[in-house]
Each structure stands twice: as structure tokens, then as C-alpha cells.
Amino acid sequence: MIEPWFNPNQYAWIPGTAYGLAAGLAAGLVVWLVPRGRARNFIVRAWFMLSAVAVALLIVGFVALAQGQPWGVWYGLLLPGAIGTLVVGANSVAIQKRYREVEERRLAAKDLL
Secondary structure, three states, X not given: OOOOOOOHHHHOHHHHXXXXXXXXXXXXXXXXXXXXXXXXXXXXXXXHHHHHHHHHHHHHHHHHHHHOOOHHHHHHHHHHHHHHHHHHHHHHHHHHHHHHHHHHHHHHHHHHO
């Protein structure tokens, strides 16, 4: 067996926890700012970065699996990558749609004046 990249008994929880905290913070900002139409560039870029990190975790997890790393190493990387890719990727479309709706509502209100 190949030498593990890190001790899975002590450190396998770190990638998923760190990604989950970042995604939770970003989701809180999305819930707070998107309905108001605020901070569009920041939210979209942060969401894109979360997606990129999830894909990177997914790739590194598959590399660890292919290299024969212990279960705790590849699973600790692959799980947050897979969940993040699916959840963040699916919600990015909804965020863009919601921003468009807010902008349309703002323009319609402006036309009434």
C-alpha cells in the first residue's frame, strides 16, 4: 500500500468541515442579499469559487482513489467534492434566475413612476 497523504483517523474530517462552513456562510449571504438584489458580483463570484473548490476536491478525491490511498483519505476528499458539485452547481442557476427576477421587478416599478 502507498504511504497515506495524511492520517485519515485525525484529519479526514477537515476538508468536508471547511467546505461545509464556507458553503453555509455563502448560502446565508445568498438568502440575505439575493432577494434584495444586492452584491451580485460578490455573490456570483463566491458561488463560482465554491463550485471550483468542489470540483477540485472531487478531482483530488478521484486521484487519491486511483493511487490506492486509504478509505479515509479519498472519501474525506471525494464526499464534499461530490456534494458540493451537485448542490452548488444546481443552485447557481437558481441564484442567477432570482437576480434576474429582482432586476425585472425593479425595472417594472421604475416604469410605474
